[in-house]
Amino acid sequence: MKWLAGIVPACLASALCAQDISLPEGARLIHDATDRAIRARLPADRAAAGEVPTRIVEGDARHRVWRLEPAHSVASLIASLAPQLREAGYTAFLTCETWDCGGYNFRLAMPDVDPPTMIVDLGRFGYIGAEDPGTGTVLGLILSTTRDASYVQLTTVTPAGIAVPVAAGPAETPPDALLAPTPDPSGFSAAFLREGGIVLEDLRFEVGSATLSAGPFASLSALAGFLRDNPDRRVVLVGHSDAQGSTAGNMALSKRRAEAVRARLLSEYDLPGDRVQADGVGYLAPRASNDTETGREANRRVEAVLVQP
Structure with a gap:
């Protein structure tokens, strides 16, 4: 250290x-x-x-x-x-x-x-x-x-009355600061463009179901804003599951969940259908261990993946 x-x-x-x-x-x-x-x-x-x-x-x-x-x-x-x-x-x-x-x-x-x-x-x-x-x-x-x-x-x-060190002066400027695009307030667009994929963390489904809860979901609002601001970009919504159950069952469930998110995105934000696709990969791309409930919950997700224009 x-x-x-x-x-x-x-x-x-x-x-x-x-x-x-x-x-x-x-x-x-x-x-x-x-x-x-x-x-x-x-x-x-x-x-x-x-x-x-x-x-x-x-x-x-x-x-x-x-x-x-x-x-x-x-x-x-x-x-x-x-x-x-x-x-x-x-x-x-x-x-x-x-x-x-x-x-x-x-x-x-x-x-x-x-x-x-x-x-x-x-x-x-x-x-x-x-x-x-x-x-x-x-x-x-x-x-x-x-x-x-x-x-x-x-x-x-x-709190007031307690001495606080004043900033010593301008800190070092990040080398990429002049090249980066102006970010939106939430940072969603900057993260999406940088990483090429982003997990829609706040989505909630009924257990074992493809029924998306009522929302609203801030991530869908941010994704819709990104698509409006970038009319030449397309996304694929990719559903993921935990490793419980059969491969075929999880593949089907993860795709239905992605399709449910696509339907909500298109209906609530009036976006053209050809800019948003949906697919599912089941449990084939975990981001945590499936040995614990915390890990399985993390693996049950829908991710937006940026597609080249």
Whole structure:
């Protein structure tokens, strides 16, 4: 592990120094900004029934973003950073990853710095919310990883009257900042174009059924917006299942679920049918182990895949 510039281990004796964290070799600070006297809304718990409980904290906020190359898994970053926060005197009230957090709905509730500075992969992110009971300082730690790099954002909101370090000056500009397209507010389009595929995390089906629940679903709204803004692009909706049951049965079920999502997308957003296809691959492309219920739930999904014009 490497201590970032200007940080010494003894700093962790003070809870305020939790703004300074130890990150793996290769981390670059690419954003450092301070907002005075703001009201920030931070996730307080996992998403439930499509809603994310939040808490409003007031004070001075410092936002910092690091880019890590090569990429590290979200789980390994949480395992490294959570103990540092405890040592600094913070008590975590929420620690979660992707679908455990609540997927797409939770991602929208995170107060992240706009891409391309902070990139949040909708299928690979994590969050730690913590509070210093002594000072009332609250922090939100957002972690995400892409194929090429990982991103860490630390936002700390400190009550008025407690000194907060001011940003030292402009941080290093990401090399791709001038080339990246202007992102939409949710970051959906940026992530979709970058990765070529995106999981529609907030979709819900009845167990063993292809019946899509009533919604609304933020991911479908974002996908419809992408298709309207990019009239030359097409997508394939790909259904996935867990590994329980027969291959043929899972293939059929995963395709019916993808078709149900296609029908909802076309009917609610008035999109032309030739721009959206549907197919299913059953359990042949898992993203987690099928040995646990958590893994099986993660594998039951519908993904939007971008097709070349």
